[in-house]
Amino acid sequence: MSPVSNPSLQHTTQQRRLSALYKHLHPNGAATAPDHNLTTKISPNATLKFGSITETQQQSFDVESMAEWLLGPNTNQKLRQKILAMSKADIIRTPMLNLPKEEQRRITTEQIKYILASGEYRISLMKQNPSEMMQRLECMTFFPASASVKLGVQLLLFSGSLMNLGTERHKDVLRRAEKGEIMGAFGMTELAHGSAVQKLETTATYDPDTKEFVINTPSKNALKWWLGNAACTATLCSVFARLIVKDQDYGIHVFLVPIRDEKTKQPLPDVIIGDCGDKQGLHGVDNGFLGFKNVRIPKDNLLNRFGDVTDDGEYTSQFSSNARRFGAHMGELITGRVSIVFSSLQVRRASVLIATRYAARRVQFGAPDRTGEQSILSYRSHQMKLMPILASCYVYEFSKRDLVRKYTSLHSPDTKISDDDLAELHALSAGMKAVFSWDTQKYLEICREACGGHGYSAYNRFGSMINDHTIFQTFEGDNTVLVQQLGGFLMKEFAKQFQKNQVGAVLNMIGSRIGSAIATINPAQVFTNPNVKSSNFQVQAFRHRTASILQTCAQQINNQRKKKGFVNAWNDALPQIVSLARAYVEQYALEQYVSQVRRVKNRELRTILKRLRNIWALTVIKDNFLDFVNIINVKPESIRKALESQCEKVSTHAVSLVDAFNIPDHVLDAPIGLSKGNYMDHILRYAIERNPGNHENIEGLLEGILESNDNLTTQATSRPSASAERSHQSSLSEQTLFHSSTEKAESNGDESDVESDSDDEMEQ
Amino acid sequence: MSPVSNPSLQHTTQQRRLSALYKHLHPNGAATAPDHNLTTKISPNATLKFGSITETQQQSFDVESMAEWLLGPNTNQKLRQKILAMSKADIIRTPMLNLPKEEQRRITTEQIKYILASGEYRISLMKQNPSEMMQRLECMTFFPASASVKLGVQLLLFSGSLMNLGTERHKDVLRRAEKGEIMGAFGMTELAHGSAVQKLETTATYDPDTKEFVINTPSKNALKWWLGNAACTATLCSVFARLIVKDQDYGIHVFLVPIRDEKTKQPLPDVIIGDCGDKQGLHGVDNGFLGFKNVRIPKDNLLNRFGDVTDDGEYTSQFSSNARRFGAHMGELITGRVSIVFSSLQVRRASVLIATRYAARRVQFGAPDRTGEQSILSYRSHQMKLMPILASCYVYEFSKRDLVRKYTSLHSPDTKISDDDLAELHALSAGMKAVFSWDTQKYLEICREACGGHGYSAYNRFGSMINDHTIFQTFEGDNTVLVQQLGGFLMKEFAKQFQKNQVGAVLNMIGSRIGSAIATINPAQVFTNPNVKSSNFQVQAFRHRTASILQTCAQQINNQRKKKGFVNAWNDALPQIVSLARAYVEQYALEQYVSQVRRVKNRELRTILKRLRNIWALTVIKDNFLDFVNIINVKPESIRKALESQCEKVSTHAVSLVDAFNIPDHVLDAPIGLSKGNYMDHILRYAIERNPGNHENIEGLLEGILESNDNLTTQATSRPSASAERSHQSSLSEQTLFHSSTEKAESNGDESDVESDSDDEMEQ
Ligand SMILES: Cc1cc2nc3c(=O)[nH]c(=O)nc-3n(C[C@H](O)[C@H](O)[C@H](O)COP(=O)(O)OP(=O)(O)OC[C@H]3O[C@@H](n4cnc5c(N)ncnc54)[C@H](O)[C@@H]3O)c2cc1C
Ligand SMILES: Cc1cc2nc3c(=O)[nH]c(=O)nc-3n(C[C@H](O)[C@H](O)[C@H](O)COP(=O)(O)OP(=O)(O)OC[C@H]3O[C@@H](n4cnc5c(N)ncnc54)[C@H](O)[C@@H]3O)c2cc1C
Structure with a gap:
């Protein structure tokens, strides 16, 4: 068992030797792994009342219809299939x-070239057909995370800066970048400044004598830091720098700065290029740092859409203030944020899919008088871990879809979007990016843990998902900074509301009530002993929560700004502003979901979809009870009980519900989460296949053992001796206290799982 | 910038070249990094009212006294220093x-040999001086995580099984294992079974003709899986297998099975050895799988302390039932759990230390009329992230210490521990292991995110801490399984209580009140408009919470077991049992802390320690408000307000509070968290030092830039032009809505930070 420094090298030489072994792990004789079926029609499904699932059980509902509904009516199936096919290369x-990392970066760069060569990922397609372009971006989750992020840098950040901040004269570079002939970096962040972009220190000083800009890094704090593509691949960089003309600082502008020789790939003179080094994840992305020692670039390299300099050094801009011009420059970051919204949701789905299929298949412990063991998904504690995550994957689909709709209408040539709509889009994408990524990160950890030891195997992908996803909370705007944009927007709307309603013209005149446009009903009357499973209750509770936090924030800031100044007052309110953004994003999600579910004709699906809503809404109420306690008058027990029983009901559909996500096995690539087969075979196969050098000479030995218990039912009854049964379950040893020796665990029976629509009779 | 496949190889050749560069990054000229001071006496400390910290400010309190208190009176300083010194090798x-991973495993194995050679880590020392042995185990956090876990396998699991389950005849193997002459694995888990150990399928069948046991893996599900040391290093394994004598199954026993030739290190005949492959973390630990094809071992290889077989095949044991004997075999896992309790706390400290020092140093944004920027620790949202974690590091110290005390008294030769105490120790260590590790994992993610982009650098260690620590939730017993042990124990105690008090003799007679031993006060009377910052309120609230959940659980299970059977009733109660364990662990922590803080003479320290308690207790109440809402009658606003203001107050001491953890820089090894120096220098230095091959030819270019702004004050005032100031802060663009152009941000002034003891006047 010699250490192997680079296992991929040994792969080819050992493949033949292992093929004999693999056939044991593929009962049907197929040695090509993994299964590439796009839809998982034969899905395992659990009855989950004690006993292990088998692979032959039926779907618990019409998965295909559900999958179709979840994908949405506007999906271009041909496009999706094309990208899926690409993702199998x-x-x-x-x-x-x-x-x-050096090897991972090399592979990732090849992946990007392959993807760009398809022509599907050109930013200019955003103008031609924004809706389809968004679908392409959504399909980027079929690619490995590093490739997807590196592509994002090239496509959305670098090419995006050319398209959105450049003019005619930058079209040629853009075209070459779209083909992957030029790789670019996006140079905003500096060592000392990430969120506070306006404090960047890099300068671009205009020299009228040579008609050049002189790009300079005045201090080590101003080294550009973290730039994707900078460490190895980029030849050009969009550098954010303060424009200085005639000693006057015009604030942040963006300049195209060549950093490497296109042929030799060597750093250009006076350009410092360094490697930021190892990261928590995204090892395939070459993040680097850059410094400039008075590097001269032609005047035309200013991306001059929002501000320009004449040859003899006059500054011109359609914006009168630095702040507004700055806003225009930053506005384009929104595409990245919307991308994170759906990427994050997709990661969440993959993770709960793996955990759910595993939970349905894995058995552990069992009722003492039975031969079988109990699927771990049948444990209430396990249901309470996974079902709220699963529910959120359904609920969040529709606010995401609505955000994408808003975003694409911004880009369609025939729509004229109002300033108000634009402001909302900014705020909403910022807030949703934050809440989606926060929650997904938390959920990833729960799913990992729910898979026990096997969840820790790198092959089951939780590790890489956790490490790659976490940065979604930080880049494209730090979450805590972003939610303040949504908070600010809402407070502005709140102020307007009062102006319109003549209730008061300025913030400091806010009374104790919230205007009718925000909430209409007196909480005390509506929320006493409500039906916690009704959508009406849930929507009203969520609205009142948003309204009450909004009111508190606005009032507090308004009262304190006179005493402390605005910045201090804002700072004092920050914890509440974070809550406000969450409340709003959750309310928006709930309302979008309710209105979409109402349109579902299939009664069976609708029932399940309502239960998912109950699970999600009640979880939000439970986890944020401090927000709700003054609004709703409900016993904690009734929240808990309703939540637990809904989780139990939905758990019997859980496998079909994750099947409907339609994530193909080759994308999933996780032995415990594949759509077919015995998960233990898959685990063994991955361990052997991915570490060929470490499994010499075990083929012969494994034979025989491999042929044993090919399904779980055999396993459950093949234990050596019945006498052992007596003592089992007692590793939870204290439980035995409650056992009476004559007691028999009884089946729950097939309790009615049908729930009338009247659970939700109050649909408006 | 050529890719480097193994950077460590290039290290030596490039070191000279880079030394010129390093001296810029070490202003004092010392090229040896990192700083190895054991105590960080000169600690940066933040005033934190707008403006960046400098390195010269004073400690905010007597850090040395605090550090001493936190370390505890029984620490053997000489021992600690010795292990610290070892950790610098x-x-x-x-x-x-x-x-x-192959290379990391090789290095980790060398580390283990080095550590074992010191003679400090011999399991038999546990019998000689249990308290000191526990200190040694606690000091294992000075070593890298992989080394610490691999050492744990050798020391606690493998050698521990020999010591605790073996007899005289196994002493020799034990001695050799303690010296590291033999490396061993611990073979409990199988592919199909982790938590449910009693369902293991591996068999050990006695053959009276040859006086041997025949070890067999009957199926692939029964392959031993995940065993540390098995993939590469171990020559022996303690195999958990069902003992079969004369066709009778006597349940789980442990057998010493040779798996590799001691000289050649080749697998022995009929032993399958495989590599479990890549993991999320702990890359230095070689987890492997094992299978046995009728492998014969001498009869003496049975670890026969609790059960034995005579030569002619009669089974003997001091236990009459399989279940009790099984309990005895499993009991020794407790050491590992206690180890996780303190390791997890130590990881938590390291992580919040890094995040806190960074938060005090990092500035971002600022009041519009100021030249300086604002330390991110001055943001209320940031305080609300970090201060509760910091507080928990103080509060949890004392329940941990009490657990260790209980544990060591179990091992001291002169104490006779009662069965009841033993049961409590089992339950408590199980519950604390779960709650400590759950919370630390959550906190790690928060700390990572709080450090923004720089938190994603692998050098800042959050990545490895997250990936290495997460498995603490799973191994040595899955958390959700473990909390059921504590839950079961509490319910048993509850039942006893009622028997003693004659309130009722059986569970199904439980009334609606809880016995006086558990809680004495009528909630309705005590908790109306309480002082939420008093320890009395907090302790009572925590007690009532535990009591009410306990009562609910016991009642529910008791009611339902008749209808559904015990297993189903237990399952239904699982979510509440999880809450019960958390409530109990938190109550225990609070009570231990209160009683320790009461003894602190130094008034200044005591005030801060009480604030830490307030922060922690109020956070628990806020996060679990559903548990508390029926108990306490407090406005949500008063919880929130008190919590926020306590966080703000403590944030001014935060740097000194983490300094008192006394984690030396060489252990910390994170550029943004080191005790001294400019964090940006450290970041740059690490990037260059750890990737020598990727930083060719930049020395000359970096000169000049490196000499710029060596402290943050310079940086804050060296911005190119004042005109840029006008627009800053507006990337939170909606905020500008509230700005009035004439408004000035005023200093908070130096508000009184002194708080009278009367905050806590109700100390019993
Ligand atoms: C893998 C990776 C790739 C990247 N790629 C690029 C790239 O290609 N190009 C590029 O230009 N940049 C890139 N970045 C940088 C990234 O955009 C920044 O890290 C991000 O904007 C956050 O900035 P920061 O790291 O400076 O954090 P900071 O702004 O310093 O924030 C640190 C902490 O302070 C808190 N904080 C800051 N301000 C406030 C406030 N006003 N109120 C409350 N809390 C506050 C934050 O919540 C955060 O927790 C990348 C980063 C990483 C890690
Ligand atoms: C890095 C690593 C090192 C290890 N080292 C060793 C070693 O050296 N030797 C060794 O023998 N083993 C080792 N293990 C195995 C480890 O001890 C097991 O993974 C652990 O005991 C959990 O068992 P499992 O993985 O089978 O999870 P399972 O028991 O299958 O649990 C899976 C999920 O089901 C849930 N679940 C299970 N039962 C219940 C229940 N009754 N009620 C509610 N929920 C339930 C759990 O909460 C969990 O979320 C190691 C594992 C890892 C990952």
């Missing part, structure tokens, strides 16, 4: 674990 | 990032 599926 | 500090 060998270069995309190259295993990357255990390779040094 | 080159082999221990070898950088491991970006190395393939």
Whole structure:
């Protein structure tokens, strides 16, 4: 068992040797793994009342209809299939674990070239057909995370800066970047400044004599830091720098700065290029740092859409203030935020899918008088971990879809979007990016843990999802900074509301009530002993929560700004502003979901979808009870009981519900989460397949053992001796206290799982 | 910038070249990094009212006294210093990032040999001086995580099984294992079974003809899986298998099975050895799988303390039932759980230390009329992230210490521990292991995010802490399974209580009140408009919470077991049992802390310690408000307000509070968290030092830039032009709505930070 420094090298030489072994792990004889079926029609489904599932059970509802509904009516199936097909290419599926970052970066760069060569990922398509372009971006989750992020830098950040901040004269560079002929970096962040972009220190000083800009890094704090593509691949960088003309500082503008020789790939003179080094994840992305020692670039390299300099050094701009011009420059970051919204949701789905399929298949412990063991998904504690995550994957689909709709209408040539709508889009994308990514990160950890030891295997992907996803909370805008944009927007709307309603013209005249446009009903009357499973109750409770936090925030800031100044007053309110943004994003999600579910004709599906809503809404109420306690008059027990029983009901559909996510096995690539087969075979196969050098000479030995218990039912009854049964379950040893020796665990029976629509009779 | 497949190899050749560069990054000229001071006496400390901290400010309180208190009176300083010194050895500090797992495993194995050679880590020392042995285990956090876990396998699991389950005849193997002459694995888990150990399928069948046991893996589900040391290093394994004698199954026993030739290190005949492969973290630990094809071992290899077989095949044991004997075998897992309790707390401290020092140093945005920017620790939202974590690091110290005390008294030769105490110790260690590790994992993610982009750098260690720590939730017993042990124990105690008090003899007679031993006060009377900052209120609220959940659980299970059977009733109560365990662990922590803080003479320290308690207790109440809402009659606003203001107050002491953790820089090894120096220098230095091959030819270019702004004050005033100031802060663009152009942000002034003891006048 010699250490292997680079396992991928040994792969080919050992493949033949292992093929004999693999056939044991593929009962149907197929040695090509994994299964590439796009839809998982034969899905395991659990009855989950004690006993293990088998692979032959039926779907618990019409999965295909559900999948279709979840995908949405506007999906271009041909486009989706095309990208899925691309995602099966060998270069995309190259295993990357255990390779040094330099090797992972090399593979990722090849992946990007392959993807760009398809022509599907050109930013200019955003203008031609924004809706389809958004679908392409959504499909980027079929690619490995590093490739997807590196592509994002090239496509949305670098090419995006050319398209959105450049003019005619930058079109040629854009075209070359779209083909991947030029790789670019996006140079905003500096060592000392990330969120506070206006404090950047890099300068671009105009020299009228040579008609050049002189780009300079005045201090080490001003080194550009973290730039994707900068460490190895980029030849050009969009550099954010203060424009200085005739000693006057015009604030942040963006300049195209060549950093490497296009042919030799060597750093250009006076350009410092360094490697930021190892990261928590995204090992395939080459994040680097840059410094400029009075590097001269032609005047035309200013991306001059929002501000320009004449040859003899006059500054011109359609914006009168630095602040507004700055806003225009930053506005384009929104695409990245919307992308994170759906990427984050997709990661969440993959993770709960793996955990749910595993939970349905894995058995552990069981009722003492039975031969079988109990699927871990049948444990109430397990249901309470996974079902709220699963529910959120359904509920969040529709606010996401609405956000994408808003975003695409901004880009369609025939729509004229109002300033108000634009402001809302900014605020909403910022807030949703934050809440989606916060929650997904939390959920990833729960799903990992729910899979026990096998969840810790790198092959089951929780590790890489956790490490790659976490940065979604930080880049494209730090979450805590972003939610303040949504908070500010809402307070502005709140102020307007009062102006319109003549209740008061200025903030400091806010009374104790909230205007009718925000909430109409007196909480005390509506929320006493409500039906916690009704959508009406839930929507009203969520609205009142938003309204009450909004009112508190606005009032507090308004009262304190006179005493402390605005910045201090704002700072004092920050914890509440964070809550406000969450409340709003959750309310928006709930309302979008309710209105979409109402349109579902299929009664069976609608019932399940309502239960998912109950689970999600009640979880939000439970987790934020401090927000709700003054609004609703409900016993804690009734929240808990309703939540637990809804989780139990939905758990019997859980496998079909994750099947409807329609994530193909080759994308999933996790042995415990594949759509078919015995998960233990898959685990063993991955361990052997991915570490060929470490499994010499075990083929012969494994034979025989491999042929044993090919399904779980056999396993459950093949224990050596019945006498052992007596003592089992007692590793929860204290439980035995409650056992009476004559007691028999009884089946729950097939309790009615049908729930009338009247659970939700109050649908408006 | 050529890709480097193994950066460690290039290290030596490039070191000279880079030394010129390093001196810029070490202003004092010392090229040896990092700083190895054991105590960080000169600690940066923030005033934190707008403006950046400098390195010269004073400690906010007597850090040395605090550190001493936190370390505890029984610490053997000489021992601690000795292990600290060991932890500075080159082999221990070898950088491991970006190395393939095979290389990391090799280094980790060398580290273990080095540590074992010291003679400090011999399990038999546990019998000689249990308290000191526990200190040694606690000091294992000075070593890298992989080394610490691999050492744990050798020391606690493998050698521990020999010591605790073996007899005289196994002493020799134990001695050799303690010296590291033999490396061993601990073979409990199988592919199909982790938590449910009693369902293991591996068999050990006695053959009276040869006086041997035949070890067999009957199926692939029964492959031993995940065993530390098995993939590469172990020559022996303690195998958990069902003992079969004369066709009778006597349940789980443990057998010493040779798996590799001691000389050649090749697998022995009929032993399957495989590599479990890549994991989320702990890359230095070689987890492997094992299978046995009728492998014969001598009869003496049975670890026969609790059960034995005579030569001619009669089974003997001091236990009459399989279940009790099983309990005895499993009991020894407790040491590992106690270890996780303090390791987890130590990881939590390291993580909040890094985040807190960074938060005090990092500035971002600022009041519009100021030249300086604002330390991010001055943001209320940031305080609300970090201060509760910091507080928990203080509060949890004392329940941990009490647990260790209970544990060591179990091992001291002169104490005879009662069965009741033993049961409590089991339950408590299980519950604390779960709650400590759950919370630390959540906190790690918060700390990472609080450090923004720089938190994502692998050098800042959040990544490895997250990936290495997460498995603490799973191994040595899955958390959700473990909390059921504590839950079961409490319910048993509850039942006893009622028997003693004659309130009722059986569970189904429980009334609606809780016995006086558990809670004495009528909630309605005590908790109306209480002082939420008093320890009395907090302790009572926590007690009532535990009591009410306990009562609900017991009642529910008791009612339902008749209808559904015990297993189903237990399952239905699981979510509440999880809450019960948390409530109890938190109550225990609070009570231990209160009683310790009461003894602190130094008034200044006591005031701060009480604020930490307030922060922690109020956070628990806020996060679990559903548990508390029926108990306490407090306005949500008063919880929130008190919590926020306590966080703000403590934030001014935060840096000194983390300094008192006394974690030396060489252990911390995180550029943004080191005790001294400019964090940006450290970041740059690490990037260059750890990637020598990727930073060719930049020395000359970096000169000049490196000499700029060596402290943050310079940086804050060196911005190119004042005109830019006008627009800053507006990337939170909606905020400008509230700005009036004439408004000035005023200093908070130096508000009284002194708080009278009367905050807590109700100390009993
Ligand atoms: C893998 C990776 C790739 C990246 N790629 C690029 C790239 O290609 N190009 C590029 O330009 N940049 C890139 N970045 C940088 C990224 O955009 C920044 O890290 C991000 O904007 C956050 O900034 P920061 O790291 O400076 O955090 P900071 O702004 O310093 O924030 C640190 C902490 O302070 C808190 N904080 C800051 N301000 C406030 C406030 N006003 N109120 C409350 N809390 C506050 C934050 O919540 C955060 O927790 C990348 C970063 C990473 C890690
Ligand atoms: C890095 C690593 C090192 C290890 N080292 C060793 C070693 O050296 N030797 C060794 O023997 N083992 C080792 N293990 C195995 C480890 O001890 C097991 O993974 C652990 O005991 C959990 O068992 P499991 O993985 O089978 O999870 P399972 O028991 O299958 O649990 C899976 C999920 O089901 C849930 N669940 C299970 N039962 C219940 C229940 N009754 N009620 C509610 N929920 C339930 C759990 O909460 C969990 O979320 C190691 C594992 C890892 C990952």
